[in-house]
Amino acid sequence: MSDLSIIAHDYELNAEFARKFNDAVLNLKRVYLLRRAATPDTQPEIEKSRGELRHLLESLVLALQDEGKSWTADQAQVPADVLERLHKRLKGELPETIVELRRVTDSLAKGAALDEAAFAALDRVCEAADATASAAFRRLRRI
Numbered sequence: 001m002s003d004l005s006i007i008a009h010d011y012e013l014n015a016e017f018a019r020k021f022n023d024a025v026l027n028l029k030r031v032y033l034l035r036r037a038a039t040p041d042t043q044p045e046i047e048k049s050r051g052e053l054r055h056l057l058e059s060l061v062l063a064l065q066d067e068g069k070s071w072t073a074d075q076a077q078v079p080a081d082v083l084e085r086l087h088k089r090l091k092g093e094l095p096e097t098i099v100e101l102r103r104v105t106d107s108l109a110k111g112a113a114l115d116e117a118a119f120a121a122l123d124r125v126c127e128a129a130d131a132t133a134s135a136a137f138r139r140l141r142r143i
Contacts, residue, residue, distance in 0.1 A: 004143050011136035013079045017056075018129035024053035025122045032114045053122075054108040060125065061101050064094065081136065085128040097121055 027049035059077045064086065090097050100121040107114055114122075 004140075007136065007140050007143060010079070010081065011133065011140050014081055014129070014133040014136045017077070017079050017082060018126070018133040020052060021056055021129050022126050024049040024056070025119070025126055028053065028114060029119060033116070033119060050108050050111075054105055057101055057105045057108070061098055061105065064098055064101075079132065081132045082129050085132045086125065089128055090124070097124065101125070 027046060031046055056077065060083075063078045063083055086097075087094065100117065104114065104118045104121060107118060
């Protein structure tokens, strides 16, 4: 594989993860932070966002906890670049962030509302995913 193909593939993985994660978080923020009422038309989309975010968070938490071990298929959904950026950004806060992300995952599984602390943890992941996708895009443009 050429350098261009590798970088393009990295960008695609990082951008897709960032898009999925951000879309799910934004849909849930509209409901829980902006207090927009879920209508019968939007309820399926909200449930889809909850399910997708839960699945991504489960994969992310597993990957953050099991650093250095062989990965499962679920963990492979999280790009290594995103994990690396999260490790760099969170350093001393990583254990607390993992606990918070687990709490968010449990809330999503139970159908409970998400609070500001949950969205603060989710925003840290969104920021890392966006920065990773942007960096991959800049590398792609330099070639």
